[in-house]
Amino acid sequence: MLKGSCLCGGISWQTEAAPRASVACHCTQCRKTSGHYWSATQVPTEALEMIRADTLAWYQSSPQARRGFCNACGSSIFWQMEGEGMTSIGSGTIDGDSGLTTSKHIYCGDKGDYYDIEPGPDKSA
Incomplete structure (x- = not known):
């Protein structure tokens, strides 16, 4: 079981799904939304349980994708591609x-x- 939250606690989530390894994205949008590059794991959207979503807001960042963030503390939490059925979760939002x-x-x-970029993982694109 993985659990996570935003900085202020207005958003908290959990999943029992096995997450994929983190992928570090250096695209301009991810750098703008996070202030650096954004690292995220991913689970099926149906396996993501929202415990608290009081401050969850969505921004349509492109015609195909949207970004979930906390409208109180500004934490970047989620990324979803339309029709994919998966939710990327900011690796830094995981508790523990x-x-x-x-x-x-x-x-x-x-x-x-x-x-x-540190040596080690594959550096695609």
């Missing part, structure tokens, strides 16, 4: 140890010039 590893980095060509 996650047991996750980072499997790859994507959109590396869009990364900020102020940091390097």
